[in-house]
Amino acid sequence: MLDQINLLDAKLAFLLAISMAILYPIAQAIYNVYFHPLSRFPGPISHAISRLPYFYCQINGTLVFDMLTLHQRYGDIVRIAPDELAFSHPDAWKDIMGHKNGEAEMSKASWYYRPIEEPPHIVNEEQERHRSLRRQMAHGFSEKSMRDQEPIIRKYVDLLVDKLRQQSNSLEGSPIVLSDWYNFTTFDIIGDLAFGEPFGCLQGSHYDNWIESIFDLAYIGSILQALSFYPWLKRGLLALVPRSARDAYEKHKKLTEAKMRRRMAVTEERPDLIEGLLKKKDELNLDIEHLVSNAEILIIGGSETTATLLSGVTYLILQDAKAYEKLKDEVRSTFHSREDINLISVNSLPYMLACLDEALRMYPPVANGPPRVCPKGGARILGEYIPENTYASIHHWAMYRREEYFTDPDTYHPERFLGDSRFSNDQREAFQPFHLGPRNCLGRNLAYSEIRLILALIIFNFDMTLADESHDWIQQRNYLTWKKPPLKVYLTPRNEEA
Numbered sequence: 001m002l003d004q005i006n007l008l009d010a011k012l013a014f015l016l017a018i019s020m021a022i023l024y025p026i027a028q029a030i031y032n033v034y035f036h037p038l039s040r041f042p043g044p045i046s047h048a049i050s051r052l053p054y055f056y057c058q059i060n061g062t063l064v065f066d067m068l069t070l071h072q073r074y075g076d077i078v079r080i081a082p083d084e085l086a087f088s089h090p091d092a093w094k095d096i097m098g099h100k101n102g103e104a105e106m107s108k109a110s111w112y113y114r115p116i117e118e119p120p121h122i123v124n125e126e127q128e129r130h131r132s133l134r135r136q137m138a139h140g141f142s143e144k145s146m147r148d149q150e151p152i153i154r155k156y157v158d159l160l161v162d163k164l165r166q167q168s169n170s171l172e173g174s175p176i177v178l179s180d181w182y183n184f185t186t187f188d189i190i191g192d193l194a195f196g197e198p199f200g201c202l203q204g205s206h207y208d209n210w211i212e213s214i215f216d217l218a219y220i221g222s223i224l225q226a227l228s229f230y231p232w233l234k235r236g237l238l239a240l241v242p243r244s245a246r247d248a249y250e251k252h253k254k255l256t257e258a259k260m261r262r263r264m265a266v267t268e269e270r271p272d273l274i275e276g277l278l279k280k281k282d283e284l285n286l287d288i289e290h291l292v293s294n295a296e297i298l299i300i301g302g303s304e305t306t307a308t309l310l311s312g313v314t315y316l317i318l319q320d321a322k323a324y325e326k327l328k329d330e331v332r333s334t335f336h337s338r339e340d341i342n343l344i345s346v347n348s349l350p351y352m353l354a355c356l357d358e359a360l361r362m363y364p365p366v367a368n369g370p371p372r373v374c375p376k377g378g379a380r381i382l383g384e385y386i387p388e389n390t391y392a393s394i395h396h397w398a399m400y401r402r403e404e405y406f407t408d409p410d411t412y413h414p415e416r417f418l419g420d421s422r423f424s425n426d427q428r429e430a431f432q433p434f435h436l437g438p439r440n441c442l443g444r445n446l447a448y449s450e451i452r453l454i455l456a457l458i459i460f461n462f463d464m465t466l467a468d469e470s471h472d473w474i475q476q477r478n479y480l481t482w483k484k485p486p487l488k489v490y491l492t493p494r495n496e497e498a
Ligand code: HEM
Pocket: 122, 123, 134, 190, 273, 298, 299, 301, 302, 303, 305, 306, 309, 364, 365, 366, 370, 433, 434, 435, 438, 439, 440, 441, 442, 443, 444, 446, 447
């Protein structure tokens, strides 16, 4: 008898568990679609029900494009996940990221910025600590510091030009993978500015292991972000990471720490990007792990972005014969020798700046929408009250391709940044590739100067033609960063004093 009751109890418990497993998600879905505080906002039902469609797009590499389709269909505000709204309007930048004049700043979403437990850095630190880190780091990004850094930067750009001259002579009619060379250069520059030593990419004409491991991070990072919403699954999967991968990770960490210790052993003042933090490391309570994580984020944020834009602008101008002719003309009539070209003199190239800005619009290195969190009490965005804890994002690529804000958005027109009347209806405030507000890009000026220097020297030294196999180069997927195929270009060295 007792056995029968126990069996009945077990059956009932099993049935209850099964019913709960089926009913709970259904109830949750009904709540999300009809009763959730965000239910009044438009968007696809599948995205209102669950986070999964968002991550499907992200892991598929199409999120940035899907966002445009969603905004075209549903308008400036779209519910892209049960707890996230995407905004696509010029005013949203200030509302979400601007200085708040005493009101609470919107914090950064931890599922996106800190998908695993690692020592935080300037990009993902919480507000108070971020402010002190930024104040300290800002010294290294000042005009004066950049002038002092010029010899460091210049050394690598000259090496790039020399290496490309050698390569173009030795390859005899084969194209060069210019995207790799841009990466080698920006990694070596930022390696020197963040850790006090280059990665040796240019010298060795190849990627360093350390850098290769960073490339894999973007894809793994997007998976870890998805898993943040399913912590039990994340724990389970992380436990399954093979021993060899863990060992490789530990080795990478040790190498990086050794790099930082070498930099810390330099006693004389060095005009680089980490000096400011080293000076105040005790006051700011920065141990070696925190110093390393800040240096690493400088490498990630300061190299891949810049190299991406360099490849993007090279591709776009080589696809547009008129733009390429104009740019060549500007550079070659302004400068008469390689030595004339420096971080200051490249500021006198308005057409080049317009080419860069238009490349940033069409192919922004940060193309997605890093989410912020609405503070306690909620926030007002585009005149709407948005409840606290809602994630709010602005997707760059999608915003820059909207006809509402940019005339003929899918075509490369540097003239739109030069006051051409055809583009007088453009809404330039929509364009914020470096973000705005207290957490905008610290490296904006460095990025512009470095890119202009490299591009001016390349255009001055070489004639370029895009290889046939790179004609569709820009058709890429995006996994937090663009998955760039090799950009192949034929280079013909010019007589320097021509
Ligand atoms: C074309 C090149 C670049 C683009 C498009 C770019 C874009 C951005 C964006 C959008 C952010 C905000 C990130 C967020 O809030 O999630 C950012 C932050 C940052 N960027 Fe850049 N960046 C570029 C180059 C650089 C360079 C060369 C450096 C130098 C190392 C750099 C250093 C930083 C730093 C330190 C931050 C964090 C600032 C803070 O949180 O206070 N960036 N960048």
